[in-house]
Amino acid sequence: MLTNTTTAAARSTSGSHLSPPKRRSLWTVVTGALRIGPVLARLSGASTKASPLEFVAFDWSVLASVEPQDVALTYWFDVDENWDTYGVAVKFTGRRIDVKGKPESGDAFRVATGIDGLKRGMGRVALTHRVSDANPGRWKVDAAAEAIPQNAKHRNRPVTPHRLSSAVATGTSVYAPVARQRAPGIILGAWPALVGLGALAGVALQSTLARAVGLPVTRVLLLALASCLVGIVGAKVYYRLTHLGEKTGLLVTGASLQGFVIGAITVLALGSALWRLPVGTVLDVTAPALLLGQAIGRIGCFFGGCCTGLPTTSRWGLWSSDRRIGVKRVPVQLMESASAAVLAVSSVAILRFAAPLPQGLVFVGGLSAYLVVRQLLFPLRGLPRKTAHGRIITLAVASAALVGAAFTAFLN
Structure with missing residues (x-):
């Protein structure tokens, strides 16, 4: 099944090859000098290999055999500067290579995912996908990708996909709660x-x-600590009530600022009144x-x-x-x-x-x-x-x- 993610973006940049180079802003110069994007990728554990396909890894042996496990994969590509708008579809084909005995249904997979609304000027893209019904172990995965033009002005013209780089990689499955939080650009914790x-x-x-x-500083401090604790619970409850479609439990669910503020301010107001502050x-x-x-x-x-x-x-x-x-x-x-x-x-x-x-x-x-x-x-x-x-x-x-x-x- 192909999962599409529709994205919106600012207007694309275009120009003739003979036009003078654009003046770069101070922001562009600073972020380029600091190389923020590559730094994020390195801090998040992303591979520096030339291959466009890599496994999302987490080197913590304690969780190596703890289930559930996911096979988490990232496919890297560069936005094509010749097209105004297009999408990319990626197919992953995996086979577990440490199978002992007869292979089971969870020892192989074939899945597809994708992204729409890519525009020239977006630069390098990392598309991460998790396979949750795969057996834990060591895997060999092939990735095949193609880009499809999505220019609304030429919808009636034949669409010719452009094949992107294929790749093969080997790696291991990762503890599922970690795999769902980890990707290039994400710093765990x-x-x-x-x-x-x-x-x-x-x-x-x-x-x-x-x-x-x-x-009185002591009383205000005690009220602050109590309000923080209640605010955390309020943030979790508020998020859960506004995201009923998610199947996660209260402890691992997200948190909403609105819930924290409501809970914390309620405790502060009531506590201050009780202590005659x-x-x-x-x-x-x-x-x-x-x-x-x-x-x-x-x-x-x-x-x-x-x-x-x-x-x-x-x-x-x-x-x-x-x-x-x-x-x-x-x-x-x-x-x-x-x-x-x-x-x-x-x-x-x-x-x-x-x-x-x-x-x-x-x-x-x-x-x-x-x-x-x-x-x-x-x-x-x-x-x-x-x-x-x-x-x-x-x-x-x-x-x-x-x-x-x-x-x-x-x-x-």
């Missing part, structure tokens, strides 16, 4: 590590601000902490392959992966991270240096501003919308709250 670091940094900033405004002030010193944590955590999303941006031909694109397709993308996670960092610094500056404001105003203004930025960036993500009008409603409510907070501060 980056997301939990950076989210955890963001939480620690946020709690430290909250405690510092609490001391500066005269709140000024709820608005506690929330005010929490807003910069949440924004700082998000600024750090979103970097983990970039390296972990979640919340990825759309594939693009733009000079501002960065090579990254959604755990299936590695290609130059809009770095929407880093854009959101930078926005959260700016808002965190701004919130701290208002708390420390501006005239006293009504309690809770910094919290409402900071979180509303972040929601506005987040909703504006959502169309750049390579994810389907869950609701038809949810983004517009959220953007309208957040914008109204931000304007209200700014107006209140102006009148204060």
